[in-house]
Amino acid sequence: MWTKIFPKNEGTVDRVIRIVLGLGLLAIAFFGPKTPLGYIGVIPLLTGLIGSCPLYRLVGLRTCPVDAKA
DSSP states (O other): OHHHHSOOOOOHHHHHHHHHHHHHHHHHHHTSSOOGGGGGGHHHHHHHHHTOOHHHHHHTOOOSOOOSOO
């Protein structure tokens, strides 16, 4: 069921970049200048952990390799 809602469309490098960026932005919210703008890091962190980006789906972009079954 989750694969229909959140199809995998992010490659490994894309996911790692999103997770690192998300953690970095959240660190700004908690340890840096403590600005609420850092909470925007939740978005790249979650999309990186899930492996699916809704914006990629709307645009029709995929950074993950195509499955051999398809």
